[in-house]
Amino acid sequence: MRPAAAIVVKDIVIEMRSKESLSSTTMFGVLVLVIFNFAFEPSSLERALIAPGTLWVAISFAAILGLNRSLAMEIDNDCLQGLLLAPLSRGDVYLGKVASNFTFMIIAELVILPVFVIFNNLKFNLQFLEIAAITCLATFAIASVGTILSTISANTRMKEVMLPVLQIPLTVPVVIAAVDATGRVLTGETKEISSWLYLLAGFSIVYLTVSYLVFEFAVEE
Amino acid sequence: MRSKVLAVLSLASMIPTLYMIFFFAPTEVTMGNIQRIFYFHVPLATGGYVSALLLFVGCVMFLTKRDLKWDRFGACAAELGVVFVSAQIVTGMIWAKPVWGIWWTFDARLTLQLVLDLIFIAYFMLRAYLPDREKRAKLSSVFGLLGMVDVPFNYFAIYMFPTQHPQPVLGPAGGGVDADMGTTLTVSFIAFGFLYAYLLDRRLAIARVEEEIDYLKQVVFAHE
Numbered sequence: 534m535r536p537a538a539a540i541v542v543k544d545i546v547i548e549m550r551s552k553e554s555l556s557s558t559t560m561f562g563v564l565v566l567v568i569f570n571f572a573f574e575p576s577s578l579e580r581a582l583i584a585p586g587t588l589w590v591a592i593s594f595a596a597i598l599g600l601n602r603s604l605a606m607e608i609d610n611d612c613l614q615g616l617l618l619a620p621l622s623r624g625d626v627y628l629g630k631v632a633s634n635f636t637f638m639i640i641a642e643l644v645i646l647p648v649f650v651i652f653n654n655l656k657f658n659l660q661f662l663e664i665a666a667i668t669c670l671a672t673f674a675i676a677s678v679g680t681i682l683s684t685i686s687a688n689t690r691m692k693e694v695m696l697p698v699l700q701i702p703l704t705v706p707v708v709i710a711a712v713d714a715t716g717r718v719l720t721g722e723t724k725e726i727s728s729w730l731y732l733l734a735g736f737s738i739v740y741l742t743v744s745y746l747v748f749e750f751a752v753e754e
Numbered sequence: 755m756r757s758k759v760l761a762v763l764s765l766a767s768m769i770p771t772l773y774m775i776f777f778f779a780p781t782e783v784t785m786g787n788i789q790r791i792f793y794f795h796v797p798l799a800t801g802g803y804v805s806a807l808l809l810f811v812g813c814v815m816f817l818t819k820r821d822l823k824w825d826r827f828g829a830c831a832a833e834l835g836v837v838f839v840s841a842q843i844v845t846g847m848i849w850a851k852p853v854w855g856i857w858w859t860f861d862a863r864l865t866l867q868l869v870l871d872l873i874f875i876a877y878f879m880l881r882a883y884l885p886d887r888e889k890r891a892k893l894s895s896v897f898g899l900l901g902m903v904d905v906p907f908n909y910f911a912i913y914m915f916p917t918q919h920p921q922p923v924l925g926p927a928g929g930g931v932d933a934d935m936g937t938t939l940t941v942s943f944i945a946f947g948f949l950y951a952y953l954l955d956r957r958l959a960i961a962r963v964e965e966e967i968d969y970l971k972q973v974v975f976a977h978e
Contacts, residue, residue, distance in 0.1 A: 678900065681896070681900065682897070682900070685880065685893045685896060685897055686880075688884065688889060688893055689880065689883040689884055689893075690883045690884075690885070691883045695879070695880065695883060698876050698879055698880075699876050699880060699897060701872075702869055702872040702873045702876055702901070702904075703873065703900060703901060703904045705865075705869050705904075705908055705911070706904065706907040706908050706910070706911035706912075709911040709912065710911055713914075728914065729914070732907070732910055732911060732914075735907070736907050739903060739907075740900070740903070743899065743900065743903055744900070747817060747896050747899060747900075750817055750892050750893075750895070750896050751892075751893060751896050753892065
């Protein structure tokens with residue numbers, strides 16, 4: 534566990550000094566929410582229907598931006614080489630990057646979620662626990678699959694453009710689960726979200742395990 | 755030899771299949787003749803899932819054995835996957851226009867197939883942007899593996915949504931079909947099975963030649 538924690542600490546230190554990744558992803562997420570309000574001009578009734586969708590589009594797009602940044606940062610100065618030379622297994626490097634990507638995405642969501650609540654005139658005390666559970670599980674699912682996909686895409690000629698092409702089809706189940714579960718929480722049908730939470734948890738566990746095992750192929754020269 | 759046998763078998767089974775689909779199978783009462791597309795649609799869908807399975811096998815085998823043969827196998831299976839799933843979606847659309855009155859809806863099963871198609875296509879885009887042969891094989895195998903692991907999750911996620919696609923008529927939960935329709939579908943499955951095997955065999959042969967040409971090109975350029 535310690536090597537993974539060291540990678541998270543390293544990424545947090547870099548972020549505190551450079552302050553570039555987190556601010557841009559958060560800003561981007563908020564901007565997506567704003568754009569959706571122009572795009573749909575929803576009345577208060579329609580708002581309840583489309584709000585969960587806008588939230589998760591904002592989060593998953595912001596996540597793609599952050600994931601690209603997180604790997605580009607490692608590749609820019611050959612930091613990835615250094616990371617691979619460190620006495621850790623490749624799987625530990627993967628877990629560390631997942632943990633740091635997850636941490637940054639959660640921090641961005643701590644801004645995006647309140648903005649979402651304000652824009653849609655929702656109540657702040659709205660089923661806090663359920664929303665937190667959905668957000669954490671879905672974010673973890675996106676981080677677990679996104680970390681390995683961003684490593685793959687960083688190796689291609691197209692780099693930044695490739696990640697969304699790879700990631701969006703694979704995260705369809707996550708987005709479906711998160712959108713529907715969020716919608717149910719907003720309309721008060723909280724009892725029915727447990728199957729979605731199981732799906733998200735299962736997705737995360739399976740992808741974390743598979744990626745842990747195959748990560749060395751993705752970074753090998 | 756093998757490819758000739760497969761070619762003859764697929765031709766020999768395809769002709770009676772076409773006859774059975776258009777003349778032997780009874781006309782469905784509510785939908786009419788358009789229902790006959792079902793005998794193409796279902797085997798095509800099955801071909802898509804067989805491709806997904808073969809791609810999964812190809813990726814796992816490549817990552818464990820490190821033999822480029824398996825990477826070629828996976829890529830060829832995925833290519834057939836794109837063809838079969840796309841053809842399935844198109845036949846579905848042709849059926850849906852008169853029956854549902856629309857070409858497309860983001861319905862559960864349709865979305866499932868579309869996402870499967872998109873994963874196959876993403877796999878090819880990734881391959882296209884990886885010029886180095888070894889790297890292409892390695893990274894696309896990792897992605898292929900991740901992509902095929904996604905299929906069951908998609909299935910669960912999407913099936914928790916209500917659907918308007920006709921429920922499966924075969925299998926334990928299905929209502930069953932007319933005996934003649936069942937026979938036609940079985941024959942169609944056999945014909946498409948041979949066609950699939952033939953296409954895969956040919957595609958693998960072409961892939962081998964392509965690789966040989968690439969290798970020879972490198973040798974020639976190295977000497978110049």
